[in-house]
Amino acid sequence: MNDEKPNIDVVKNLIKQKAVQHRQHIKRCQEAERYYRNENDILRTGVRGRDNEPLRNADNRIPRNFHGLLVNQKAAYMFTAPPLFDTKNEGLNKQVADILGDQYPKTCKDLCINASNGETAWIHYWKDAEGHFKYGIVPPEQIIPVESSDLERSLIAVLRTYKDIDFQTGKEITVWEYWDTERCYSYYRTSNTVSIAGLSPYNAFQLPDDAGQGNIYAHGWGRVPFVPFRNNNTGTNDLKNVKPLIDAYDKVFSGFLNDLEDVQEIIMVLTNYGGADLKEFLHDLKKYKAIKVDDDGTGGKGGIETLTINIPVEAREKFLELTRKAIFEQGQGVDPDPQKFGNTSGEALKYLYSLLELKAGLMETEFKLGFGELIRVICEYLNESCEQIVQTWTRSAIRSDAELADIAAKSAGIVSNKTILKNHPFVENAEEEEKQIKKEQEEKAEQMDPYLEAFKKGHPEGGEVNGEE
Template identity: 40%
Template sequence: MKLNRVLDLIKTNEAFFDKCREGKKYYSNKNDILEKGVCSTSKESVGDDVLRHADNRVTHSFHPLLTDEKASYMFTYEPIIDVDDNENNVNSVVNEILGDNFSRKLKNLCIESTNCGVAWLHYWIDDKNQEFKFEKVNTEEVIPITDSSLEKNILEIIRYYDVSEYIDEETTAKKVYRYIEVWNDKEFTKYKLDAGATVPVNTETYTHQLGRVPFIKFANNMNETGDLDKYKKQIDLYDKVMSGYANDMEDIQQIIYILENYGGQDLDEFKTNLKRYKTIEVESNQIQGKGDFRTIQIDIPVEARKVILEELKKQIYEFAQGLQQDIESFGNASGVALKFFYRKLELKCGVTETEFRGGISELVGAILRYKGIEYKKIQQTYTRNMISNDVENAQIAQQSVGVVPTKVILQNHPWIDDVDEALKLLDEEKIQLENSLEDEYQISNEQPIDNINTQDNNLNDITAKDIKTEAKEEANKTLNGAQTQSLISIISQFTSGIISEGQAINLISIAIGIDKEKAKNLLNGVV
């Protein structure tokens, strides 16, 4: 692409870039009230106006609070990535490259897209050690060039930024240069220009082996608009009302003294006499008439301001789809009640998540191409940072065993960050349990029932069918062959007096995956 066209595109997109800067300005709590004031006039223009001298400009950080609330809710816990059901242990390869800061980078992308409407992630291969790197770039530095298809595939990316550099190695003087990079799927050209110039000081072209334009878009929503547009006017009015109230507190004295034919020389003497002697002197004459002193009390309207501020605050959180405010306590609320509390925030984050899923899949795909790994599907499981009812979650997970695959349960378990590691630990525990049963009770899980030695005649009549029936009736549990043999082994040792009832209950609970209460009922039902 020719440089003159690039410069024209940069100029054309200035309005969008200004919108990005506005979102970031409000995120830094630098609201418009700081520039305009209550009366949209500067302090200099107010001058010595007797009625209006105070110029308080109070900002309120609603936007950063709502933005951080959204970002922390979505990405305090990074999504769990699963490629082709972890075939050939590919998940560990991906997670190693994503690194420990993946959650932080996603959080920053979320904040950027919330402020600007869209965020951009740039990835590259480091020249020093050939490692895969990726990082967020400022939205106001990026211009995408797409094709005319409905999918809007990216053909090129223009990135520009200003850098202050030393003129030479000898002096401390600096000069601002503008760098412009034009990327495609094979190479990028880098221009260096003086600030405001149209002719480059230097031009270099580099090739890359990434196979695609190495920029990934993370949109905030379908329209790629920031959240500030939804409630900016309400924040501005809130700032204006509060700043105006502060001005009134300074400008308007609650008591005004009215003096007629005051006998003193100046107001300072009047205030001194009033403070010291609690009296003042007034004069009367035929020309000016009788002297007088009285006061007027002015009441600043407080209630009206309270009403409008409360209404504005409600509107801000309503339009921003933020969490309810001023909620004292939910107590021991159920999972449904807690989800209702988060409903608006969840709807807003759900829209952003649908946009981010595509970006994350594209990033993981780039990592797999870098590693030369072929893949078919990439799954993502998200965990929200929210208050939850741990008792209900534990019960749901426990009741899902045997109905829902173990991997799915672990993917949705709030305590699990690494599903593959959890599955590995479960397999290790299963092996340890089987070895423990064989070593401690000297009975194999494959040993026929007829060979079990017992001193309890009642156990001789127990069959595998009886065990399975009791398990179904007492514990609502369907047993496989290995679980049936393990259960018979434990019951045999209990009836023989080798282990206590408590030990038997614990072993049954572990062996077939039920709670201790059901294990006790099962033991009593069989024996």
């Protein structure tokens, strides 16, 4: 407990330095997550500028989930088939796959979504009570990274904050965890306390004396047990480029629907109407399909006119079309409009996916660093060395399987069989496919043996058939 005082000062200083920046980060994360759930700004603001117009009563607020579509499209494109890792040691590959477990594909998908909304996704790893390796995703808004000032920008500490319940008082508290390369220090304050002066040690760890106790935990990894997975090289989320366009689309679309509803309410202007009141007017109009109007005494004839709202349909349609196109261009996605696909060839399909591939490539470059670090940590946990890790990434896209299979067949003898298997459209795991091919060849060889034996028995002297051995 001798390290308590200096480290609580470190935490307080970090909170002071990072508080404003972190609040802005949380705001961006929450905004992107809100748009991902199709809770766009149009639901809060509506179509502005209509409150003082007496002829406009409709207030439709229709959001379009373009952001959710673009993020899910990228996640499915990149991680329907999650990355495979090759340490050049088949036994170690199997151990790594066992530790990653069944949750690995879902973890990849969640990392992609978290990074797309929260700028950087995070994985935290630890050992459970039985010493087994565990890992899990931490929400981006909980993490404040502390990086070195050199060009490498390596992670030297992590400050994690989240809400919890004090089971002794039943009140909500804010927990701050400071993780460095050796230990974790845990502190808290009541959530209604603004000042960090009330920060106190939080006894979150029930551990043996040799591992730590109270609010200090010696994790023993020799490194900060958090792995960052950045969305792109600029550190931005996927909403930033498309939010103004999505808001503009929502306003015009909702305004168009408002006009369609408002135009149903025709306002009638009556001149020299001879009836007693409006009820009688509506009754006569409904019953007799006609009304009676009077002369105003000066020769002016009475009559009825209607006021309606003129809707510029063509201009709105053109605007929505251009805005939709801009959303998929700025968001670097594939517009799922069936008219854009048709009966296209494999090369044309590649062109449709060019922007999505560009965005996926930027994420893959950043994610490779994160996965490489995670796999090396697992290897260290297994007391194995893995200097080079080969990562195989597979895209899930609409493609011409016939063309790919034809290319694979024509590549036999030019490139290795393993390369052909990795790129064949029917093969998901090249190593498993190699094992299956070898197994089938052995079974075929075993089936051929009885025929050879029978053939030799027919010619016991190893004689000749038609003059040949």
